[in-house]
Structures are given as C-alpha cells and as structure tokens.
Amino acid sequence: MGVIEDVYEDLDTDVEFEEFEAAVEDKVEQMGGLADDETAAMLIAHELRDEEAETIADIEPGMNDVKFLGKVTSIGEIRTFERDDEDANEGRVCNIDVADASGSVRVALWDEMATATEEQLQVGQVLRIMGRPKEGYSGLEVSADKVELDEDAEVDVQVLDTYRVEDLSLGASDVDLIGQVLDTDAVRTFDRDDGSEGRVANLTVGDGTGRVRVTLWDDKADLADEFEAGEVVEVGDGYVRERDGDLELHVGDRGTVERVDEDVEYVPETTDIADLEIDQTVDIGGGVIETDPTRTFDRDDGSEGQVRNVRIKDETGEIRVALWGDKADTEIDLADHVVFTDVEIQDGWQDDLEASANWRSTVSVLDKEAGGPSVDGSTGGEVGGRGSSGSDAGGSDTGLGAFADDGAKAATEAVSAGTAGNADASGTAEAAESGGATAATAERDAAADVEFTGTVVQTGDPVVLDDGQKTKSVETDANLRLGEEVTVRGAERNGTIDADDVF
Helix, strand or coil, X not given: CCHHHHHHHCCCCCCCHHHHHHHHHHHHHHCCCCCCHHHHHHHHHHHHCCEECCCHHHCCCCCCCEEEEEEEEEEEEEEEXXXXXXXXXXXXXXXXXXXXXXXEEEEEEECHHHHHHHHHCCCCCEEEEEEEEEEECCEEEEEEEEEEECCCCCCCCCCCXXXXXXXXXXXXXXXXXXXXXXXXXXXXXXXXXXXXXXXXXXXXXXXXXXXXXXXXXXXXXXXXXXXXXXXXXXXXXXXXEEECCEEEEEECCCCEEEECCCCCCCCCCCCCHHHCCCCCEEEEEEEEEXXXXXXXXXXXXXXXXXXXXXXXXXXXXXXXXXXXXXXXXXXXXXXXXXEEEEEEEEECHHHCEEEEECCCCEEEECCHHHCCCCCCCCCCCCCCCCCCCCCCCCCCCCCHHHHCCCHHHHHHHHHHHHHCCCCCHHHHHHHHHHCCCCHHHHHHHHCCEEEEEEEEEECCCCEEEECCCCEEEEECCCCCCCCCEEEEEEEEECCEEEEEEEC
8 A cells, every 4th residue: 555545544534535646646746846645645635634623612713624513503594695607506505503512603504405404404403514614794603515414412402492591501592581681781882803883782681590691782782772670571592602601692683682571580699798708709689878979080091980889788797889880870779779799899998898890790779569689688579670669668677777776777767768758647656666766866866967087079069078988978168179188077968968067
C-alpha cells in the first residue's frame, strides 16, 4: 500500500479513493514539485477532514464541515426562493433548531432535505448533522450538507408544550411560558458589528417554580412598555440562552409576549437580613423604614447616572438598599413591603452591609390585598404591583407597626396611614391604643427634634444633606454652598427637617 492509500485509510470521509488520489496528483502539479505524494496527500486530507464537535457549544464559525448530534426542538416553515440561474429550479429552505445539554443552534436544510421535513421530521427526534458553520443574522447557524436520523442516540434536552421556569434548560427553543411580570426595564439601543442599530429591553417574570429574565430584541423590545408588575403574560416561541451563569428566555422576531387571564403565583424565597454576608447575591424583603431622594452623578464616560437609597427591616435586622439607574424611579414609600431580588451584598458605610440593586435585580412593591409576603420574609401569597401598601393601616402585620420597637412607632403608623385617609376617629384611637400611645403622642413623637450632620449635595428649596449613609431634605433660609458640611437641628416631618438651627 502506497503513502496516498495510507493517508486515505486514516481519513474519515465520504470522498471516494479515486477522487482523493486525483486531488493529490493535482496538488503535486500545482506546487511544482515542492511537495511529494505524502505531503500533498496530507494537505488534501486536512482540507477534507470533518471536524467532530463533542457538543453544540464546541461549534464555531469558520470550521470546515462539522459533525454533531442534536435533538430537534423546533421546525420552521419551508420557504421558497429564486436562484440566480434563471434555468435553475426554485430553491427551498427550512430552518430547524437542534439542541443538546450545552446549547442550541439553528440548522438550514436545503431543497430535498427541506422537502423531507414535512413528512419525515418531528420535534424530539435526534439527528446526526454534517454541515458548514457560519455567523447568521440571529447568531451561529449551520448550513446542512447531510442529515441522518439516529433512533438509538439520547440527548438530554426537554421538549415540552408549556414550560415552567424550573423546566428551562440551556438550548431549549420554541418555549411557551406563562408567568407574572415582576419588573420591567426601559428600551436600550446598541450598535451591531455591521453598523446597524439594535434594540433590547427586559422583563422579569415568575411562576410557582421560580423567576427568569426575559430579553426582548429589536421590534419586540417595545413590548416591555406595555406591561406592569403584577400582570400575567404568556411568552411564546422563546429560546433559552445563558448570561453570566444565569439562564435567560429570549424573544426574537418569531416570539410573542401577550397578556393572559390566568392565575399565576410567584412566591419569593428571601434571605433573613441577619444572615447576609458580603459578596452574596440574594433576595431580600422587608418593610421600608427610611427613604432618601434620588441623587444624580456623573460617570467616568461623561454620562449621567442616578441612585436612590432606601432602608428596609425584617424581624432579624435592617439594611440599606441602593437602587441604581432605572431602579431609582420605582415608587417606594414608607411602610411599603418590598422584595428585592438578585441584589449584591457589599461592604457599606462604617462597616455596615448594604445591598445593591443593579440591572439584574428586580424591585417588587407587594400588594397586601393579594396577601404578599410578610415583612419578615416569610411568604403568604403572590407578588403583585403596588396596591394599598402605602395606606393600609389595618392588621397587626402591615406597615411600620410590624417593625415597631415601641408603641410610638405603631401609633405613628396609625396617624400617618389611618387619619390621613378614611379611618374614623374610633379606628384611629383603636390603632393608637394598640400601639401603646395616643394619636396625639404619636404625632408629637413623629415631629420630634432631630440633629443631622452632612454635606450639602443640593442647594435651594429644599436643601439636601448627605452623610455618606443617607440623605435628608432640609427646609432652611440659611445660605449654604455645595460641598459645605453643616449640622442642622429641628423638627422632622415626613422625612424633611424644618431646621431651627444650622451650624
């Protein structure tokens, strides 16, 4: 056996030996005697060798014909097109999605293979595919040269009619999922490599098994503005991708997001504040005991950012939460019950821990009428949008009274929440009495003199002081300068200090 036969025997290819031998002879002639038969045979073998991919995640654009195994997760419609050659027959193409445990990829089936999908191909079948990987419009795709059904192979990918959050797996496509909207983000734009402008927005939805971030691309991005927290939606034809170690459900040109009349309950599992540690990413919940105004700042790139601090408390402790970017615009008031998901625990002011709510986080003001989680983080029902949480004075487990260290705090809630609304005198008195103080005492305590030292970060009416941990609004006639450190003393009402002394 000659050297050409030896190289051919080691080559896994569908090319006949006679064709391979002729290619080797052509290569020797092209190189003008610079290569012998063995060298030329090795060069041709390299050009013909199929690249076997152990997983779909191993496939990259620029590979030669690649072989891989995948389960069919969706089958598109057959489309026809005209070829450049006027005498040629009409072309046909069908796109399918196949997946394994590592991810998914779109495969283009042409002409006879596309026609065969109508009668022979089904979702859930396992295929052995050989084709050419390339970068397509929606990411990596493979133009198939050969496709074979493998009835004996097993691929660990679930294909379901309707998914729950816990059913999602990397590579799943054609996903239909019903969940409750927990949070929405604004539409953002970005520049693609080809110079075109892309658009993206996010929803976070949850069901009884968990929550997932839904990424909406291009024309679908506007859907984020159509929904509010608490509504139930159905995501159709989504596909699962991974980002920073987390699964996300993506919606492209084929996908849909629609409001549906379904009952879906999302129950957050929060971590007690006392158990928090630095560098954790956790869910926390509690009652709001302090709110600060939103502050703006200049980033290093010249853009403007914003942040707002709130402080929450559960039965185990309290913590400051920094709301960054769009999260700072969330309507949060004193006595609201709030759940923050995916917040990062960091080292804060004076060695206190603080939580940071960034783009990955969700902020949900719980609907008490829907029976949301209590302030200690235990769960009692679904998460909804803002209900009467800012004005509900009834019940021993609502409002600031749930965190009262003494009777005055509970009575303060009765005054601020009950008498300002429709509660009658007897109801107010009863609420005050249950807190161990009269309404008049509570009102006097609420307006007690306080002293606060901070740096002037806003002048005018009101002045805003920041001590590095919290900010305070101050009513004063004093002429103060930005950056000046001052101490103010006076009665505090509704979060604003009416300063009698400034020094």
